[in-house]
Structure formats: C-alpha cells, structure tokens
Amino acid sequence: MTQFEQLRRAMAQAGVDALWVSDPANVRALSGFTSGKDGKVLVTPQGATLYTDARYTVQAQEESPLPAVIARPPDTYRDAAAALSGLRVGFEADHLTVSGLDDLREHWADATLVPVRGLIQKIRAIKTPEEIEAIRAAQALADQVYNEVRPMIQAGVRELDVALEIEMRLRRAGAENAFDVIVASGPRGAMPHGVASARVIEDGDLVTVDMGARLGGYNSDMTRTVAVGQPSEELARIYRAVLEAEEAAVAAVGPGVRAADLDALARDILTRHGLGEAFAHSLGHGVGLDVHEAPGLRGTSEDVLERGMIVTIEPGAYLPGLGGVRIEDLVLVTDAGHEVLSCAEKEQI
Numbered sequence: 001m002t003q004f005e006q007l008r009r010a011m012a013q014a015g016v017d018a019l020w021v022s023d024p025a026n027v028r029a030l031s032g033f034t035s036g037k038d039g040k041v042l043v044t045p046q047g048a049t050l051y052t053d054a055r056y057t058v059q060a061q062e063e064s065p066l067p068a069v070i071a072r073p074p075d076t077y078r079d080a081a082a083a084l085s086g087l088r089v090g091f092e093a094d095h096l097t098v099s100g101l102d103d104l105r106e107h108w109a110d111a112t113l114v115p116v117r118g119l120i121q122k123i124r125a126i127k128t129p130e131e132i133e134a135i136r137a138a139q140a141l142a143d144q145v146y147n148e149v150r151p152m153i154q155a156g157v158r159e160l161d162v163a164l165e166i167e168m169r170l171r172r173a174g175a176e177n178a179f180d181v182i183v184a185s186g187p188r189g190a191m192p193h194g195v196a197s198a199r200v201i202e203d204g205d206l207v208t209v210d211m212g213a214r215l216g217g218y219n220s221d222m223t224r225t226v227a228v229g230q231p232s233e234e235l236a237r238i239y240r241a242v243l244e245a246e247e248a249a250v251a252a253v254g255p256g257v258r259a260a261d262l263d264a265l266a267r268d269i270l271t272r273h274g275l276g277e278a279f280a281h282s283l284g285h286g287v288g289l290d291v292h293e294a295p296g297l298r299g300t301s302e303d304v305l306e307r308g309m310i311v312t313i314e315p316g317a318y319l320p321g322l323g324g325v326r327i328e329d330l331v332l333v334t335d336a337g338h339e340v341l342s343c344a345e346k347e348q349i
C-alpha cells in the first residue's frame with residue numbers, strides 16, 4: 001500500500017474527508033518538500049496539493065511531485081476553501097496553533113474542522129527501506145565523529161569544546177546536528193538534557209555525550225557515558241546498573257513486543273538497583289524525520305513494535321549533586337528481532 005493509500009484509510013477511520021497537514025515533518029513525508037518555513041499539504045478526496053510561498057517556487061518544483069499552489073495566507077486559505085465546502089476537514093491538533101485554527105475557521109466556514117492526532121506519524125513509524133538506509137548513514141556518520149572526538153574527553157577540557165568539535169565534524173561531513181549536543185560532566189550529568197556548558201571536565205567525572213546527525217533530512221540519536229580517570233565506586237555502580245538495563249532492553253527488542261513492556265523491563269532492573277526513581281524519562285522513542293517520533297517507548301504507550309521501526313533504547317539514572325548516566329542505542333526492528341545501528345563502543349566502567 002502506498003503512503004497515500006495508508007493515509008486515506010487512516011483518514012476514513014478518523015472520520016475526515018480531507019486533511020490539512022501543517023507539521024513540517026509530515027509535509028515532507030507526503031510531498032518531499034523540505035522547507036520547514038512555509039509548507040502545507042491539503043489532502044482532499046480528489047488528490048493532494050502543496051501550498052508554499054514564492055520564496056520556495058523553484059524548491060517546490062524540484063522537490064515535490066505534488067501540484068503546488070504558490071500563495072501566502074489568507075490567499076492560501078481562500079484557494080483551498082472551494083475544495084473543502086461541506087467536508088469534514090482534519091487538522092493536526094498537535095501542531096496547529098490557536099491562531100492558525102482561528103484562520104481556518106474564518107476562511108473555511110462551510111467545512112467542519114476536526115482535530116486529528118498522529119495519523120501521519122503512525123505511518124511514518126514504519127520506515128521504508130530507503131529511510132532505513134538514510135538513518136543508517138546518519139548513525140554511521142555519528143559513530144565516526146564520536147570515535148574521532150572521544151580521545152579529547154579528558155580532564156581540563158571544557159564541555160563546550162567537545163560539543164563544538166562534534167558539531168564542526170558533522171557539518172564538515174555535510175550533515176547537521178540533530179539537536180544541541182549534550183555534554184554533561186560530573187554533577188551536571190544529573191541533568192538528562194544538560195547541553196554543553198563552559199564547565200571544565202575533571203578527573204573522576206562521568207561524562208554523558210548525547211548526539212545525533214541529520215543527514216538528508218533523517219536523524220540519528222545515540223548516547224554514551226564515559227569515565228575520565230577513576231570515578232567513585234558509587235558512580236561505577238550506577239553506570240553498570242544502567243548498562244545492564246540498556247543491554248537487557250536492547251536484547252528484548254523485536255516485532256510484537258509492547259513498548260510499555262520494554263520500558264517496564266528496563267525500569268524494573270534499575271528499580272532492583274535502587275535507581276527506579278532516578279530514571280527520570282521514558283525508555284526511548286522512534287527516530288526518523290523528527291528526533292522524537294512514534295512509537296513512544298514509555299509506560300503509558302499502547303504502541304507495539306513492528307518490523308521497520310527504528311527506536312532508541314536509552315535508560316538513564318540522574319542523581320542531583322552526584323551526577324548521572326545515560327546509555328542509548330539506535331535499534332532497527334527486524335523480522336528476526338533487531339539490529340543495533342549505533343556501533344560506538346560502550347565502555348566497561
């Protein structure tokens with residue numbers, strides 16, 4: 001089934017005749033159009049149209065097979081109105097702003113506007129072979145850059161210099177940074193998203209490095225925690241507990257596995273080590289055009305893993321005043337179980 005056939009089926013299940021797509025990653029998935037600045041897709045019973053403005057006329061022609069209407073709001077809405085009269089039109093409730101919804105209400109008064117959630121994200125969760133190769137390439141580059149930069153993580157070096165080196169090497173290789181590089185050393189390791197600061201790494205620190213490459217629009221995501229010198233026995237114990245949880249969860253990845261069960265598996269291991277409360281986030285998430293996308297690997301998730309999904313497995317433990325550990329792999333769900341796409345070494349501490 002093509003992506004549009006899957007989408008039309010999902011739209012029918014959601015009870016909408018048409019769909020106004022405003023989330024840039026969803027616009028890209030449906031149209032190929034890569035500008036996140038001004039791109040929308042309108043899916044109607046007759047077909048699909050890309051809307052963007054005159055700054056992107058050439059780009060739209062080059063990137064998208066969809067017919068394009070070049071206009072700015074409110075002309076955009078006026079153009080679409082005729083095709084939508086009397087229809088139930090879905091909009092992306094997780095993305096459209098309140099003022100954006102006001103605009104749709106004003107210009108599409110003859111349509112019934114219906115909030116929908118996750119229709120395209122659900123389709124995007126299962127990657128095509130081309131998408132898998134794109135994410136594999138992004139991760140391979142991230143592995144290479146991590147391996148090149150790993151030797152500089154030493155006492156006396158600032159976190160932000162480590163991050164800058166990673167960012168520069170990714171950019172030089174033609175990629176972007178998927179997100180602000182996290183380099184959290186010593187007590188800063190207690191912040192799961194401690195983006196690199198001016199702190200100077202010290203002997204005995206654990207240092208958490210979380211980085212991703214965005215290559216050809218597709219992201220990777222990986223975390224390693226490394227020791228500088230000899231960390232305390234308490235930090236080493238936490239590291240080993242997180243590694244045990246991470247390896248157990250990775251080993252359990254396969255088609256048919258419930259995301260909530262995977263989260264529980266890792267959480268139970270950390271709880272046995274007295275670190276359940278310190279595991280302050282979900283086990284993982286899907287990765288693709290967005291760094292965080294479906295499926296969600298958390299306790300409340302109803303998602304079930306399927307072949308072709310690419311997810312992170314990233315348990316962590318964060319202890320204010322002491323430090324923290326996160327270990328994250330990027331994992332492809334296969335018929336046989338799984339393939340770990342991230343190859344950078346996980347150290348024994």
Ligand SMILES: CSCC[C@H](N)C(=O)N[C@@H](C)C(=O)N[C@@H](C)C(=O)O
Nearest residue numbers: 179192210221281282284285291292
């Ligand atoms: C700001 S992007 C950071 C990416 C990072 N690798 C990451 O995914 N961190 C996780 C701890 C995270 O943010 N997980 C989310 C899905 C959560 O638990 O809500």
